Amino acid sequence: MPIAMAVDRDLRISQRRRRRTYNDADLRDQRENEYEGTAHVGVSAVDATALRPRVWVHGHVTSLPDSLVHLVAPPDERSSTSRVPLPEGTIPVGIGLLVAGLASFAFLRVGKNALGGDEAFSPVLSLWFATFALAPGFFLPLEQELGRAISARRALGQGARPVVRKVVQLGGALAAIVVVIILLASPWITKSYFGGDWVMLISLVIAFASYAPVHLARGIASGSGRFRAYAVVMGADGAVRVLLCIVLAIIGMNTVGPYGMAVALAPLAGFFYVYAREQLHTEDGPPASWREVTPNLGWLLLGSVFAAGLVNAGPVAATLMADENQKDLVTQFGYGVLLSRIPLFLFQAVQAALLPRLARLAARNEFDEFRSGFRKLLVIVAAVGSAGIVGGYLFGPWVIDKMYQVELSSRTLAMLALGSALYMFALALAQAVIALNGHALVGVGWGLGMAAFVVVTWLSSDNLFRRIEYGLVASSVAALIAFVISLRYKLRTGSVPTNESLMEAIIDMPFES
16 A cells, blocks of 8 residues: 555654654653552552653653553553453444444435425425535534644633633634525525525524534533433434434325424433533633644634534535536435445444553554554445445445335446545544644645546536546545545654543544444
């Protein structure tokens, strides 16, 4: 794999530079002294915080939060019953991902049958893609920054409530700005995108606003180490959406409005559940400044908006560019896009298991093991992506016919799977660049990907769906190349991860999940 070999070479160069910069013997001695200090009985709470394991960052020692202490714990403090224990939260988050993924496919199947066909279901599917092009793009950065800030305060033994207040204010302002823009553009959006259906526009506004508290709740849960609450918020969204859809179908509802509201309101169920159980509770603490909660927000926001837009760009572009008599074809194309994302859901499960372990190895400066683990991640991504492409070509038409009773060609499904595989590769490298504090480079990379999609979709073909397929592949290739260059640059300049950047990288998933 040329990409893996290039990154592997740069990892070796980075490792040699760090060895020249630091005295390894002195580092080991200091770490051993710190670990020995934590073993004494009777230390105070203040002493325990002071003696918490550290990470070396640019010549300075940085404390780790409780949820990340295990990343640098010495071997004798780890479980003797398991060589590589599952990272904290892997199982509940994995279950939440599984529920959310299965619920997505179930909702589309039930909704289509309830409304009587692809053309009737088209406005709901358009709402679906528009919602997930907007909500993760604008609110995932808030989730990342909130989780990072809470984690940092936990390391210092400080309450996080002032941080939460700041980010809630920021989230409310951001939601209000986007809602105002949607309302100002509502005549054009309603006519061009929803076919004149104002109920769908109202559903879009409500859906977008609903995801603001959801992402903030996920940020609180991840920063506080409450991974079961995180999984509940994630999984309840899809599960409740399907249940509402089934109820509407049972009572014979055959208009799109109620199904649009099911998409809009379902995210709030998980939020209210964990809120009622006080799983979002935070302690009061020192006042928070804006600098504390927004050090990377601008670049994260830029990258997230472009990344979430790209993963949903195909169906959105098809809806805007299609003729009036192509509505059913656009809906069928949307089914194909969702089917091609199955490898992305698998990637999330792999990511949940491997990225925390890579973080642990990087935090200990175990670069041989880190290099091996990162190469394994790239190999798994390549294998999953290749399986998706081959499976899409050989079995995709049969699967999509059984799931949604539609016909799509092997070539179309293989092209969509290729776009998803390249996007998955780009996302893995983008997370590595974020972990090395390359937030600006990630924002620029996803921006280049979006520019490539627009240009290629515009110029490549006269066939509606073929030009979009080319655009999706070209956008992922452009972003992938940008992230390969960015990662090699960060490694060659000796950049090292911090606990905050690692957390932001781990939860950087800018699509519905």
